[in-house]
Structure formats: C-alpha cells, structure tokens
Amino acid sequence: MIIISVVLLVVGIIFIIRGRALEISSQNRKTMLWIGSALIVMTIFLVIMGILQITDISTNEQGH
Structure with a gap:
C-alpha cells in the first residue's frame, strides 16, 4: 500500500507541475x-x- 501511495502521489505532483509549467x-x-x-x-x-x-480495534475481538 505504501508503494502505491507514493507512486500515486508522485504522479499527481508531476501532473500538477507539468500543467503549470508547459x-x-x-x-x-x-x-x-x-x-x-x-x-x-x-x-x-x-x-x-x-x-x-490498521487501527481498527474491532478486528481483534472475537465473536460478534
């Protein structure tokens, strides 16, 4: 998930920079x-x- 997030963030920044510069x-x-x-x-x-x-507490509980 971290790699996908970094890739999406970098591509988004590149689109914004190119949109302003070109x-x-x-x-x-x-x-x-x-x-x-x-x-x-x-x-x-x-x-x-x-x-x-990750921080969801209910995933560690058993039962309903």
Whole structure:
C-alpha cells in the first residue's frame, strides 16, 4: 500500500507541475491540473483508509 501511495502521489505532483509549467492550451492545462489534484486526493483517502484499517480495534475481538 505504501508503494502505491507514493507512486500515486508522485504522479499527481508531476501532473500538477507539468500543467503549470508547459505552454499548452488552457483546456489541456485544466485537465492536467484536475488529474493531478484528483490523484493527490485519492492518495490521501487511500492513506486514511489504510490507517483506519490498521487501527481498527474491532478486528481483534472475537465473536460478534
């Protein structure tokens, strides 16, 4: 999970940097910024869900 999170985060940052740095049409620029932002947000949710899964107390209990 850590490797996937790092890869998604790096790719999202690359999309944002390229969207701001390159001289491209405004539609392509907006698309690259949206893709980068979405990847970063999904990475944050992935990390939060992983932390919640690890710290879930009820998984160690037996029974219902």
